[in-house]
Amino acid sequence: QQPVQSPQAVILREGEDAVINCSSSKALYSVHWYRQKHGEAPVFLMILLKGGEQKGHEKISASFNEKKQQSSLYLTASQLSYSGTYFCGTPNAGGTSYGKLTFGQGTILTVHP
């Protein structure tokens, strides 16, 4: 099943903060986060492997809560370069599809000067 992202879109001014959530109806073992700028390919941001783990990339960090089957991406003091669509991806647990990611529908983040 596809993970559900919220909100669908966020509009910010430079310097403001935002949170993007990713929820799954199935057990999560890890969560991947990617960012895609308009007209470009998705680019890997980070992988969260353990329940409760938080990782960071520049001023972007994320948390992972296994019990709640969700992950949140935190964008602090946003910059114009943060604009893009953010995707979470959740891997299949086993079988031949092990390693396959199912991506959420994406959250469009727009940062204005």
Add this chain to the structure above:
Amino acid sequence: DARVTQTPRHKVTEMGQEVTMRCQPILGHNTVFWYRQTMMQGLELLAYFRNRAPLDDSGMPKDRFSAEMPDATLATLKIQPSEPRDSAVYFCASGLRDRGSGSNQPQHFGDGTRLSIL
């Protein structure tokens, strides 16, 4: 920096024509993924290879789509015959999976092929 290379970058063709898209994964990567991206459906997985063997193509319309890896440096996605509803951006991604990392390795995406079927 090592990159996934996709060709062509753009393709415009008429309905019914065969379309072949190519992907050169990053050297040393043993997993290859083909995705299709549209506004309506988002990013959908079409096919997934590991060590050149197809593991999952459940997302691919079997009657017209086919995916292969003739060798470790080339993956192909073919559509025959093409239809207007196939218009989309097709991405190839590669990654490295070993027993230890499982699915916990990033996928590296190519720049995509923008396909328009008239």
